[in-house]
Amino acid sequence: MKKYTSTLVKSCCLAAAYILFAASIAFAQLPGSGGPQPQEEEEEDNTPPPTGVPIDGGASLLLAAGAGYGIKMLRDRRNARKQ
Template sequence: MFKPFLLCAALLVAAGTVAQAQGPSTGGPAPGTPPAATDVPLDGGASLLLASGLVFGLKKLRQRRQVAR
């Protein structure tokens, strides 16, 4: 039981000595700068998801009304 514990402890110590932290970042773009061409708007995907949920809900309502008749 002592050998597996010793092996795990040795691996954790070895991993800790090899790990390095990231350097300081730039903090992002300055306020007032135009967005980059790679920025993706979240509105397009959210509106498509909302529209598809609405269509699916209407389809289910129509199916439920036809079964009730």
């Protein structure tokens, strides 16, 4: 039991460190560093307006799915050890 707890703590610490590291380098662009700029409505160029990309929704769903899968795997492993 102690070995399992130690492994779980190490895994959680490693996952937290990875998430913090990934979050710190996830900034794609600084404000004003490029990309399409919003246009005034008076201008009638043939260029399309900038598009918004909903990254947060998909990333949240993937994160929730990964967490659910991890919990399922831990429960299955725990039930297998009890039998």
